[in-house]
Amino acid sequence: MMHFLLLFSRQGKLRLQKWFTPIPEREKKKIVRDMTTMVLGRKPRSCNFLHWKDLKIVYKKYASLYFCCGLDAEENELLALEVLHRYVELLDKYFGNVCELDIIFNFEKAYFILDEFLLGGEVQETSKQVVSRSIEASDMLQEVSERPCSR
């Protein structure tokens, strides 16, 4: 299973953090620091896999954002890259040519999309269309059925 998924910028600013195991707040901050240091310190043409404690770390850079996840040792790293890519595709479909700013200003949407794709650290839906449709339907529900409470 995936233990965590982090999105951070080139300057190390956190844009999204999803934790699938219970960890004290202090330790979360430490992990985030370690991940950003390790990943940002990698040479440009290195492979996308790292070891950290007993986890495999898989990361990929998309434009100015680093997508970094921590996996159990028996997970398939190459597939993890596909999982990260799928998430980016879902974001892209939702926001239309997604960029870092979209995720900054709509972080809660990024979480909602993630929660339709992964659950408990595992992939819950393998079809892009199904995920997108679920999000759209949820958004509609938000707008239509209840009194709108714009944020």
Next chain:
Amino acid sequence: MPAPIRLRELIRTIRTARTQAEEREMIQKECAAIRSSFREEDNTYRCRNVAKLLYMHMLGYPAHFGQLECLKLIASQKFTDKRIGYLGAMLLLDERQDVHLLMTNCIKNDLNHSTQYVQGLALCTLGCMGSSEMCRDLAGEVEKLLKTSNSYLRKKAALCAVHVIRKVPELMEMFLPATKNLLSEKNHGVLHTSVVLLTEMCERSPDMLLHFRKVWILVPQLVRILKNLIMSGYSPEHDVSGISDPFLQVRILRLLRILGRSDDDSSEAMNDILAQVATNTETSKNVGNAILYETVLTIMDIKSESGLRVLAINILGRFLLNNDKNIRYVALTSLLKTVQTDHNAVQRHRSTIVDCLKDLDVSIKRRAMELSFALVNGNNIRGMMKELLYFLDSCDPEFKADCASGVFLAAEKYAPSKRWHIDTIMRVLTTAGSYVRDDSVPNLIQLITNSVEMHAYTVQRLYKALLDDISQQPLVQVSSWCIGEYGDLLVSGQCEEEEPIQVTEDEVLDVLEGLLVSNLSTPVTRGYSLTAIMKLSTRFSSVNRIKKVVSIYGSSIDVELQQRAVEYNALFKKYDHMRPALLERMPIMEKTASNGPTEIVQTNGETEPSVPDTKHPPLVTQPANQANDLLDLLGGNDVVPVIQTTLPTKPASAGGELLDLLGDLSLSSGPAPAPSVPISQPPFLLDGLSSQPLFNDISAAIPPMTAYSKNGLKIEFTFERANPNPNIAVITIHATNTTEADMTEFVFQAAVPKTFQLQLLSPSSNMVPALNQGSVTQVIRVLNPQKQQLRMRVKLTYTHKGSPVQDLAEVNNFPPQSWQ
């Protein structure tokens, strides 16, 4: 009160802050506003405020005062509120929080909500971070939803069940009935999550695994699903670069792996589909390779036929040549796992693996290094070592320690010649001398002692290395030890292997004294040099100089040095007659564990310890005294004293560390520092060389003999040739007692002529039972490099019927085969 500012407004404002202080100020102001809004129990804007709080939490600011607000949002009827509320809960309300359990009721209600998206939120939250108590309370609801026909909910329920099982394994059973039809679903989401659920169950419970294997017969079902995925045409919904639902394919392959492991029938049932996937999957993109990777892992783990295994290794071989670094990395990792079981197949890819040593990527270099060491064998040792030494020269410091250890281990197991071995050690010490592990020093010393014919060459090379560079401590330590031992060979210019150098006693002493005063030397190194200088007092003629050096250090601030110097001083002054015996040449050391003989060094190596102080006569001087008596008997100076060791025999653990690097299938993080091997390591799998069969059957070639038979005590010798050194004869004595009384405090001692070296190991006991009820056995190892006729003087002491008995005897009737 004005409406609280909107989320995006806040984000925009905070982003304009130019300094950390400015940001903090904005945040504090907004937090205060939010707090007062919470206090006013404002329903309308609670959602907005919590959202802002979550943003600030992501920036690293405390947000705990929003926890209860999240609960209120979850309890609200508005979907918007619930959405943000559950998000907040997942971020702020993990199971460590006190209020976590308060969510339970809300979640329970929402699990039964009429809107599936609300149910989805509840399932998601429970499945991501529900505590054990919450899981226990709500497992029933999850189980109900697992049986629904709504695939949107079913897939979420399946993963929620996975989480419940992880938290509360005892609840696994209750999900079993609901899992039954999951695989007959068409919906890929449900299929995928079902496979995950089945995998989790199989991994946690061997009973479940058996049940799925034999009763439900899952394998054919999974094979069928996988086949459909591969054979079916293009499906736009699940296609990724021409491959249909790679996520599902990989999960099925993983489940097949678990089902097929150590089960012939299951493995056979999946053979065909594995071969099909392995040969037909498109490899141009990462996604195809991900599937191939999983396939290879499965093939290697189940009981697959050899053709399939070869296919798998060849896929890995192809991966090694791929341009994509990730693929190369993954190939090296997998090959590392399989190198022990399919050694020959992996050997075929050796040259590609060695090339990876030159890769720029650090992770790849490390894997390549570990794999290269695993592939070294007697045939390729020269070539491989060349590459590995070159790697040692040029690699980053983080690799040097592990690489050096690996080189030593490999050299020890497969060295084609003694000279090559010594040269290799020298090369490592001179290029990476400061990185070698501390316990390599005693290892190397032992190695050098055992290569008797190379002593002159070794000491000469080490001396020359010292002249160049005294900064690398392990090198300096080994060198000083050798110079101390073999300094006489050095000055006499006896080297055969290469041009002997001209060096005087004074020059040697200059170098050793230089080490003592140099700032670069550690206290341990200084200890070595002082001892070496002392040893040279029996090998060199310039004793006065040595006496002077030793007396100076009698007042050294370093306690260890001071103690040594004082004791050596005493040796010169009061116990000069014992000095030659104490400082004699080291006997060959028992070669049991190749990386744990620190014990040996302690008992054998520093035997010059102590000048006896009246209270605690040290172990060593006693046998020396007794040996002196025997010395007299055999005619003066031509006998080597026997030094008893108390070393228990251990099975060889040569390469045990390498096993640790390789055998850790969970691929622990970072450079696994090879741990110092505990003495009780199981024997190394790949190698039977260094295991000394000490209490073995009689070697058929050499007949046993009776060495002594008198007064009811009979001592028989049985013989054995010690591998790998044919000059060492291993004699086991068996002492038996035909009288009616036991012989207690039985001690057996032996002395041999000077051309031999002898080593006595601990006896099995010191009581020879009466009436042949048992025997005492003890092992003697005799080194006979000049192949002279073996003769031995033995001394026996024991107590019989209350009175002490002592006897001396000469043993001359050794069978010719034992010394020829």
